[in-house]
Amino acid sequence: MLKKRCLPLSGLVLLLGASVLLGASARRANSDWDAYDTGERLTIEAPLKRIHYRSAQTEVRVDYQGKEWKVILGASSLLLSRGVIKNDLRPGRPVILVGSPRKDGSAEMRAERLILDGRTLELH
Numbered sequence: 001m002l003k004k005r006c007l008p009l010s011g012l013v014l015l016l017g018a019s020v021l022l023g024a025s026a027r028r029a030n031s032d033w034d035a036y037d038t039g040e041r042l043t044i045e046a047p048l049k050r051i052h053y054r055s056a057q058t059e060v061r062v063d064y065q066g067k068e069w070k071v072i073l074g075a076s077s078l079l080l081s082r083g084v085i086k087n088d089l090r091p092g093r094p095v096i097l098v099g100s101p102r103k104d105g106s107a108e109m110r111a112e113r114l115i116l117d118g119r120t121l122e123l124h
Contacts, residue, residue, distance in 0.1 A: 036100040036110045044097045051089045067107040082121040
């Protein structure tokens, strides 16, 4: 006679909890992109003004069209996996940033590509 193997109740609760958390983080990631006009591409060629390494993402500031723009590059671990080390991003360093501007018209962009010293790095 074959024995039925059942997931213990505690295992089921853990599995459901993990599913909820993964779903919430996927929805959050999508909602982060919802603020940007992914149908529009903006290219900014400028020296870096400031660099902010945050726990969730790295962002830089550049001057473009008379305004200071905030450009979200992504997680520091993503940049590192693409070959960008901390010293690569420093004030005064010329870069080309390609990405999607915010829908609300504020001076903010989510970068999809970073061109640094002739290297093209995909950030998505």
